[in-house]
Amino acid sequence: MEKTERKYVKRTQKDYSMSFKLSVVQEYETTKISLEALKRKYGIQGDSTIRRWIEKYGNFDMRNKSYNHMEKSKDQELFELQQKIKLLERKNARLEKELELKDMKAEFFDMMIDIAEKEYNIDIRKNSFPEQSVNIKKKNP
Known part of the structure; x- marks a missing residue:
């Protein structure tokens, strides 16, 4: 039985589609799942990647830990x-x-x-x- 090695491939923001980002943000806001759990679930490498998506696209203010109903662009x-x-x-x-x-x-x-x-x-x-x-x-x- 051969072992397959996982090679580390560094991802960038461009590797994730906008619909993927929005779905992750929506899942965070609706299910209250932790950022670490989302990161593991979807194989997202960066520690602050999801946090940035939430700040950009979500209704949750990460700094104040409260919802702000921002108007969508x-x-x-x-x-x-x-x-x-x-x-x-x-x-x-x-x-x-x-x-x-x-x-x-x-x-x-x-x-x-x-x-x-x-x-x-x-x-x-x-x-x-x-x-x-x-x-x-x-x-x-």
């Missing part, structure tokens, strides 16, 4: 909306594929029922609703 809002559009487009494409598959399955099952009805000379599908019982008692006022 137009660029940040635009970027977030673009990311949401991409996510919704991927979701829409996936749902369209699922719908197409469901339609194909329904068509296949209809064909199988048609074949079974012809082969065994039986009615599988209901053609009409059952007739209502004639012996229904009417209430007299």
